[in-house]
Amino acid sequence: TFNSRTIETALWRIPGLAPCFIYFNDDFVLTQNVTPEHFFKNGQVVLRGKWNVINRYGTIRMKLNDLGTYLAKHLLGITRSMHLLLQMRSAQLAGFTDRYYRTPHVPQPVHTETLRSWFNDNPSLFEENIKYTFRNTDQFAAIFLAHHLEINKRNAVFTDAGDLVMINGEMDVAWILSRKLKKIKQKQVLFACLHGLECFKNSHRDRIKKVLDNILVEGKAESSKKQIG
Numbered sequence: 440t441f442n443s444r445t446i447e448t449a450l451w452r453i454p455g456l457a458p459c460f461i462y463f464n465d466d467f468v469l470t471q472n473v474t475p476e477h478f479f480k481n482g483q484v485v486l487r488g489k490w491n492v493i494n495r496y497g498t499i500r501m502k503l504n505d506l507g508t509y510l511a512k513h514l515l516g517i518t519r520s521m522h523l524l525l526q527m528r529s530a531q532l533a534g535f536t537d538r539y540y541r542t543p544h545v546p547q548p549v550h551t552e553t554l555r556s557w558f559n560d561n562p563s564l565f566e567e568n569i570k571y572t573f574r575n576t577d578q579f580a581a582i583f584l585a586h587h588l589e590i591n592k593r594n595a596v597f598t599d600a601g602d603l604v605m606i607n608g609e610m611d612v613a614w615i616l617s618r619k620l621k622k623i624k625q626k627q628v629l630f631a632c633l634h635g636l637e638c639f640k641n642s643h644r645d646r647i648k649k650v651l652d653n654i655l656v657e658g659k660a661e662s663s664k665k666q667i668g
Contacts (some may be wrong), residue, residue, distance in 0.1 A: 451554035478548035485599040488542040533587035608635030
């Protein structure tokens with residue numbers, strides 16, 4: 440399958456998976472050294488984001504969103520994924536009715552047993568969610584479901600998402616890209632998400648590559664110092 444939502448639903452079934460794991464997507468980059476405490480504190484998951492109101496999506500609203508997605512792609516070249524609807528639906532499965540904890544595109548901490556236990560109790564929802572070869576708005580996200588299950592158990596620590604920068608080739612003009620790269624170079628963030636690099640012109644891609652190459656060089660130099668020490 441090419442559907443990350445389907446794949447995420449079955450992550451907890453990976454043989455030998457650790458009791459606590461961090462879920463990274465393939466467009467994430469660590470821009471600084473991190474420690475386990477950035478993701479788990481005293482056994483609790485560290486969730487980055489903020490609380491939002493759960494909106495209702497009826498038939499008319501879904502059709503309007505489909506139209507907005509089509510126009511954004513064909514007129515502006517911007518890809519919309521209905522990511523917030525996915526988070527809302529996942530929160531509702533965990534019992535939330537009025538609000539949800541909105542999480543941006545960052546590495547996500549997960550307790551394996553949280554997912555295993557819930558899906559063992561809800562096998563029909565597991566089967567339903569994995570049947571889609573491609574993303575579908577009827578799906579939920581197991582990772583966000585896990586977050587809200589942890590919140591219900593008072594097993595979550597909340598923090599803002601200020602340690603993330605999203606580099607988006609579909610939307611970032613030159614001055615916005617410069618500001619984001621400056622944050623990375625000045626070590627103001629821990630994570631970068633790279634989206635739509637093929638949409639940047641060559642000179643912008645070269646700037647991004649240079650910044651990322653420097654992270655690797657600095658990381659190797661720091662590692663060498665520790666070995667010598």
